[in-house]
Amino acid sequence: MKPKIILDSKQFEITVTRLCYQLIEVHNNFSDTVIIGLQPRGVYLAKRIHKKLSEILNKKDIKCGSLDITFYRDDFRTKELIPNATEIDFIIENKKVVLVDDVLYTGRTIRAGLDAMLAFGRPYDVELLVLIDRRLSRNVPIQAKYIGKIIDSIASENVKVEWKESDGADKVTLLSND
Amino acid sequence: MTKLSTKHLLGIKELTADDINLILSTAESFKEVINRSIKKVPSLRDITIANLFFENSTRTKLSFELAEKRLSADVINFSSSSSSVKKGETLIDTVNNILAMKVDMVVMRHPNPGAAVFLSNHIDAKIINAGDGAHEHPTQALLDAFSIKEKLGSIKGKKVAIIGDILHSRVALSNIFCLQKLGAEVMVCGPTTLMPKYISSLNVKVEHNLRKALEWCDVANMLRIQLERQDIKYFPSLREYTMLFGLNKEILDSLSKKIVVMHPGPINRGVEITSDVADSSQSIILEQVENGVAVRMAVLFLLAGRA
Numbered sequence A: 001m002k003p004k005i006i007l008d009s010k011q012f013e014i015t016v017t018r019l020c021y022q023l024i025e026v027h028n029n030f031s032d033t034v035i036i037g038l039q040p041r042g043v044y045l046a047k048r049i050h051k052k053l054s055e056i057l058n059k060k061d062i063k064c065g066s067l068d069i070t071f072y073r074d075d076f077r078t079k080e081l082i083p084n085a086t087e088i089d090f091i092i093e094n095k096k097v098v099l100v101d102d103v104l105y106t107g108r109t110i111r112a113g114l115d116a117m118l119a120f121g122r123p124y125d126v127e128l129l130v131l132i133d134r135r136l137s138r139n140v141p142i143q144a145k146y147i148g149k150i151i152d153s154i155a156s157e158n159v160k161v162e163w164k165e166s167d168g169a170d171k172v173t174l175l176s177n178d
Numbered sequence B: 001m002t003k004l005s006t007k008h009l010l011g012i013k014e015l016t017a018d019d020i021n022l023i024l025s026t027a028e029s030f031k032e033v034i035n036r037s038i039k040k041v042p043s044l045r046d047i048t049i050a051n052l053f054f055e056n057s058t059r060t061k062l063s064f065e066l067a068e069k070r071l072s073a074d075v076i077n078f079s080s081s082s083s084s085v086k087k088g089e090t091l092i093d094t095v096n097n098i099l100a101m102k103v104d105m106v107v108m109r110h111p112n113p114g115a116a117v118f119l120s121n122h123i124d125a126k127i128i129n130a131g132d133g134a135h136e137h138p139t140q141a142l143l144d145a146f147s148i149k150e151k152l153g154s155i156k157g158k159k160v161a162i163i164g165d166i167l168h169s170r171v172a173l174s175n176i177f178c179l180q181k182l183g184a185e186v187m188v189c190g191p192t193t194l195m196p197k198y199i200s201s202l203n204v205k206v207e208h209n210l211r212k213a214l215e216w217c218d219v220a221n222m223l224r225i226q227l228e229r230q231d232i233k234y235f236p237s238l239r240e241y242t243m244l245f246g247l248n249k250e251i252l253d254s255l256s257k258k259i260v261v262m263h264p265g266p267i268n269r270g271v272e273i274t275s276d277v278a279d280s281s282q283s284i285i286l287e288q289v290e291n292g293v294a295v296r297m298a299v300l301f302l303l304a305g306r307a
Helices: A009-027 A042-057 A108-120 B017-034 B059-070 B091-099 B115-122 B138-152 B170-181 B197-202 B210-216 B238-245 B249-254 B285-304
Strands: A004-007 A033-038 A063-067 A096-104 A125-134 A146-151 A157-162 A171-176 B048-053 B074-079 B105-110 B126-132 B159-163 B185-189 B205-207 B219-222 B260-262
Touching: A004 A009, A004 A146, A009 A042, A009 A096, A009 A125, A009 A146, A009 A171, A033 A042, A033 A108, A042 A063, A042 A096, A042 A125, A063 A108, A096 A108, A096 A157, A108 A125, A125 A157, B017 B138, B017 B170, B017 B285, B048 B059, B048 B091, B059 B074, B059 B105, B059 B126, B059 B138, B059 B285, B074 B091, B091 B105, B091 B115, B105 B115, B105 B285, B115 B126, B126 B138, B126 B285, B138 B170, B138 B219, B138 B260, B138 B285, B159 B170, B159 B210, B170 B185, B185 B210, B205 B210, B210 B249, B260 B285
Parallel strands: A033 A063, A033 A096, A096 A125, A125 A146, B048 B074, B048 B105, B105 B126, B159 B185, B159 B219, B185 B205, B219 B260
Antiparallel strands: A004 A171, A157 A171
16 A cells, blocks of 8 residues: 555645744743653654754753653563663752654553653653554553544554654654555 | 673673674663662563672672662572572572572672683573672673773773783673773783683783873773782782882873773772872772763663563
């Protein structure tokens, strides 16, 4: 089957901008809020949102970090995983945390992310932001608060998110493995 | 490359350069973990590890135990001085009894070369060699490589001199294998009597003059004289050894470049290295110890990940 484009670069831009305004609605000027992207692919979205928010709010001190969850996964013995860097150079104790990932699928990554985050303090609350929500595939009871696009897909399909920074263009495609 | 090519860590000789690089890059992540305020991750919470030490150890034993605990593994400790080994139990019986208590991994130090390999052929658990006689000490070589890489940026093309009791040193042999696989040049330096016969087959430079070795190298790894393994006299006196092969501040400062000084510990201050060198800014001895925990966490994590 031909890959189906879910978001082209124009829609991608609009979606990210909309997510930023949704965040501002809730978090105002981000004085008590931090953004944490999950390694590896969530970090691209976290950085993009951070950049956009900084422009919109004209604020340079919005906190943004990246979190690696390899050591917290429940499946590291069945999958081949390479750890990435964790860079959180701020305290999350009593902060509102916006956890950012590219695709919400089984929810297990987010589950591990919640565990991993606790090593950096006890946040006031945690919200989840994802670009793509594959809503029919959840293994654990986890939902996102801010969603770029909801799609219905089956397990044999793959969602591929490409980034200008690493892949040349912003694009989301649905690939079928049949 | 995301998996080790081996099920056990018996020696550096069995590892590929990819294996070593995977361990070093994973260790970088663990170094970040152990510098957090909460230094613990849950990766090995379902794994039980037995530390079997048939020979004395401070650093390695504590380092392994800390690494295991920071990965949330359950740990049991065993040392031969307080065990039934003294009553005549064989190694395989001892280990099989421990394994009957459902242990997944065994970290073993043993005075006999090849003990870890022997064990891996007879029992069904993952074995990590924490030093077997004068044969290998793989995690020490890995942490030494990690420390060199951290200090100098890379290992390829660097010149490393290993100085002292090469004959009785498992650290020397593991370091030679490890550094060569990573593309470094290795020289050994020490009295003729403390050079093993097989040294010519290892493709390393051999030097008997300390100053020449130090002028050549970027990193000097000073080894301890292992009096406990020396059944005969290999040199006239410790004082003479110190005069010819001891590293002091005077020689260090007279060199044309600033070299990095390493030591696997335990240090015999005033014998192979003077206090002012061991505590100088060129010494990375304590960094080696810190890195040891991160490297051992990486080894345990990667081996546990192997089905």
